[in-house]
Amino acid sequence: MKIAVDAMGGDFAPKAIVEGVMSAITEFPDTEFQLYGKESEIKKYLTTEKNIKIIHTDEKIESDDEPVRAIRRKKEASMVLAAKAVKEGEADAVFSAGNTGALLAAGLFIVGRIKNVERPGLMTTMPVMGDPEGGFDFIDMGANADNKPEHIAQYAVLASYYAENVRGIKKPRVALLNNGAEATKGSELTKATYELLSQTADINFVGNIEARDLLTGQADVVVTDGFTGNAVLKATEGTAMSLMSVLKKSILGSGLKGKIGALLLKDALRQVKKELDYSSHGGAVLFGLKAPVVKTHGSTGPEAVHHTIRQIHTMHESHVIPDLVAYFEEEKVADNAE
Template structure:
């Protein structure tokens, strides 16, 4: 297994990225890592050179670069070189914490989409309250601003593949995100998607699901258009951060009594924080491409990088992408 890493992508690069790779090496000594970026900066954080290759480049894509232009003009950028390595077969997967739009563009234009998949989607595994090891896979989370009903059916098939192969869920329940559970609810997009999903034999479609029920585990796979999915993702993130901030403020406002209470509840509060942390499931997958392309949060730390590499290892080990390629390219 070889993973191409954009070592210069993200707010805390290259330190957080390389330190995360060092952590992952202990779990997966068989993985070879190709680190793309400024060699002198990367070497500061490399503590074990075994199975590490550094490919030097001074160029990188920043967070404020226009995605498509950056991919086309910055040919020597760390992200572009990492994507090229996957295209050439020099690496099996790519991951980056850098510019999301640029990584999506690199995935589409360099790695390439699987034949018969119109719109690859961005998918992430989100937490389920009360199930520390549980979660649900949701897509599209923003790769596409607009979608057709047929795209949502493809997302359901893609999500089912991932849930079965990577997360080992038998017959995962697929839900369509809507503003009500009734079949007649929703926009023209969701009504038509509901009809097509109901007729798709390769998935276990359970009907419409509402946003308020997502974290309770109402479905294993949730499909929606990219605009809605991105809004829901940011709402979940914002709510989790606000809850933790509110708890902290409430404790501090109570003075000594509040601090003593917090001390007694320390383990429970830590458990709550961990339960809401979806980075433990890895990064967001641009699913529907010819190889794993994984995006981690820009402010990611070493531990989140480690989780992402574990996720990529599982994807490569289960051959989920190659099975998708075979499934779709054999279609008429």
């Protein structure tokens, strides 16, 4: 396969991006990495040029650029060129750690939606406490601030395909994020969505889930509107960072006994940090497009880049996108026949 990489996107680009690619290249010798960006900067961090193709450009999209305007005006930006490579069939997927809004715009306007998918959603795999290898797929994380029940029902189908084909979960359990477990709870949107999900035959809908239960492993897929999803994601990230900060300050401020205790608990604390870090599952996928468009955090390091490349490779091998294209096209044909 061929992955188009925005080598200039992110806080530590191109160093972190290229080093992550170098780490992944030995694991995936069947993959060509197309690195879009300033050639002289990219070459500083190459340890091999095997399966590497550099497409030089001096232009990049900055973190504070207005997304849609940047995509339209910066036609030679590394992110835009990477997305165009996918559209033109020169690459199979695009990956960036740059401006999230710009990547969403590039995915929608350049790569394009799967036919009959109304609103692609941003999805990531979140951790489950007590199970470092587990997790749940959370969609939408903020691609759409306003959603209809039909959009969220499509998210359920999209994420179920991902959970089953990419993560290997048979008959994944789908839950709707709500302010109560009862079917009668929630806003007009969540109540209408609950009813629609209950009637969707191609998913294993298990009902509502409350925010406090997200990390307990009660569902394999959790769906919500983009506004709520983004707020919950940031609250979860903030809580995790605050927890680790409080632990560190408490240990360092408790004298010799605390430091000795920290030394004895070093492995356990490292395990806690690992469980709270969802980057080991890869990046966030703008799901519902004709090809994988994957985003990692702007401050990502080489290890997270490697994880994301593994995720993209697995998506390609699983044929999840072609399967979704067939599903939504056949679904529309069936609706028209009725």
